Amino acid sequence: MKIVFRLSVLFPLPYRALPLVGNGLKKMVAATLVIFYLFVPGVVQGVYGTSEGPAKLLKSADNCRKSLFRSTGKKKYRDNWLKCIRKYGLIYSRYPVSEQAPWAMFRAAGLLSGLYAYSGRSKDLDRAIHLYQQLLRKYKGHRLADDAHYRLGQIYYKYEKDLIKARGELLEVCKRYPSGDMRPKAESLLNRISGELRRKRKPRNRISIRANKKRIAVKNIRHWSAPNYTRVVIDLDGPVKYSHHLLDADPQHGKPRRIYLDLNNACISPQIGSPVLITGNLVNQVRIGRYKRNTVRVVLDMLDGGSSKVFHLYSPFRIVVDIRGKQKVSTPVCGIRAKTVVIDSGHGGKDPGCTLGKTKEKDINFEIAKYLAKKLKQQADLKVFLTRTRDDFVPLEQRTAFANTKKADLFISLHTNIDKDRKKRGLETYYLNVTTNPDSMMVAARENASTEKGIGELQLILQKLMLNHNIQESKRLAHDVQKAMVSQLSAKHRGVRDLGVKYAPFYVLIGAEMPAILIETGFISNPIDRKHLLSQGYQRDLADGICSGMLYYLSRAKLDCIYH
Numbered sequence: 001m002k003i004v005f006r007l008s009v010l011f012p013l014p015y016r017a018l019p020l021v022g023n024g025l026k027k028m029v030a031a032t033l034v035i036f037y038l039f040v041p042g043v044v045q046g047v048y049g050t051s052e053g054p055a056k057l058l059k060s061a062d063n064c065r066k067s068l069f070r071s072t073g074k075k076k077y078r079d080n081w082l083k084c085i086r087k088y089g090l091i092y093s094r095y096p097v098s099e100q101a102p103w104a105m106f107r108a109a110g111l112l113s114g115l116y117a118y119s120g121r122s123k124d125l126d127r128a129i130h131l132y133q134q135l136l137r138k139y140k141g142h143r144l145a146d147d148a149h150y151r152l153g154q155i156y157y158k159y160e161k162d163l164i165k166a167r168g169e170l171l172e173v174c175k176r177y178p179s180g181d182m183r184p185k186a187e188s189l190l191n192r193i194s195g196e197l198r199r200k201r202k203p204r205n206r207i208s209i210r211a212n213k214k215r216i217a218v219k220n221i222r223h224w225s226a227p228n229y230t231r232v233v234i235d236l237d238g239p240v241k242y243s244h245h246l247l248d249a250d251p252q253h254g255k256p257r258r259i260y261l262d263l264n265n266a267c268i269s270p271q272i273g274s275p276v277l278i279t280g281n282l283v284n285q286v287r288i289g290r291y292k293r294n295t296v297r298v299v300l301d302m303l304d305g306g307s308s309k310v311f312h313l314y315s316p317f318r319i320v321v322d323i324r325g326k327q328k329v330s331t332p333v334c335g336i337r338a339k340t341v342v343i344d345s346g347h348g349g350k351d352p353g354c355t356l357g358k359t360k361e362k363d364i365n366f367e368i369a370k371y372l373a374k375k376l377k378q379q380a381d382l383k384v385f386l387t388r389t390r391d392d393f394v395p396l397e398q399r400t401a402f403a404n405t406k407k408a409d410l411f412i413s414l415h416t417n418i419d420k421d422r423k424k425r426g427l428e429t430y431y432l433n434v435t436t437n438p439d440s441m442m443v444a445a446r447e448n449a450s451t452e453k454g455i456g457e458l459q460l461i462l463q464k465l466m467l468n469h470n471i472q473e474s475k476r477l478a479h480d481v482q483k484a485m486v487s488q489l490s491a492k493h494r495g496v497r498d499l500g501v502k503y504a505p506f507y508v509l510i511g512a513e514m515p516a517i518l519i520e521t522g523f524i525s526n527p528i529d530r531k532h533l534l535s536q537g538y539q540r541d542l543a544d545g546i547c548s549g550m551l552y553y554l555s556r557a558k559l560d561c562i563y564h
């Protein structure tokens, strides 16, 4: 049946001309006719009563179409449409390699979808879709390809009400044929579809099977680069399953080394331009396209060797690709060059961090960060940067990327803690590692703005990433800073509690090229800690303590370089 059906698309007339014949017999007769068409060209000419070349046939078919479109009366009769469609069918089936064939196929498809508007028969529309798709397959790169994609987009939008499919076709027009004449039309329809999708999404927040089937859109691609480092972040509007692969360079086909990611059940948001050009030594550009029906492929074209790590973060879901150059970053910090430190004041902008009444974590972190930066800047051989200099929202992955692009030697992230138990107080310093301690996991879950399930997954990712080489150095830095903070504060303030050095998987520390720590300076839920943390004197002393710890670490690192 399949074969007969397919062939009936190519040879519409005889199959349809046998309405009164029984089904089995019908198939047999149709098959016989097909054999006739294929092997006895003279018969075709006999059937159609013509021996003209494709150019003449196209002209005759075009005349048929024009005459149909001119007359409202004619358009009411199915036979009149079929007559013209058959004329076009003859051209592309009889002369498939002629230059007229794709035009005939395209016009036949157009007539079929026009006919559908009158007949309402889904078979007419299916055949139109089939012909457009066949045109795209058979005549790859033909100048009608963008028109075919556009027409498919229109059909999916107007008749099938499948916005996602429609968007896919229109995106093809914009991406593959950016200078083609169909692009403006495609863009305008894409805008309309995007608006409708946005409106549709809102009321569909309630859980439904339909919503689960919705494809997840790739919304944005962000990137940061330093000579020896590039981070690319793919932002999506929900979690997707994905895989990533590394492909070696293929000089024969002029293809560079590539990393590609396949995102399942995904689609591309129209506002994304492709390719995204990257200035750096490691990645040249990021390309994005629909690979299969439901799969979006993101390709990073590499300029040089280097290693890559891929992981994802939640709330909102995004995939991070870190690429490092071949030369290893030196740890511990050695030599006499000026050192760079990056101070990260946690949260900011729309993300207040822990909040209790009017007390917001982001404000406390920022005050301490400012004192710390000021103190560190007094050291002649230190360059100091802040991840935020205002009350701005900065995504976690951007903070690490910032430190990496600044080629920082140390990275310090400042935070405050909160707990249901108001008695809980004290300060603690973390470095990045997997943990089984439930309290540490809770802290990480909160700082990562994720669930505990998310943390479990993150731990698995961390294990796969094989952890960076800075764990031991980060641990040393954490001990130096914790010790200095506690001794500085205890000398001047009462009730300072040392909770020690701990480790947990913090997003903000993942991918840091340098020793990196996260300090929880105290619990805003505890009255003693809160009073401390809100006092300028305490904030200053805290910054002093952190500064001494960092300088001590740097001086020791220098010694290590001399003696080892």
Ligand SMILES: [Zn+2]
Pocket (backbone or CB within 6 Å): 346, 347, 353, 354, 361, 414, 415, 416, 447
């Ligand atoms: Zn925090």
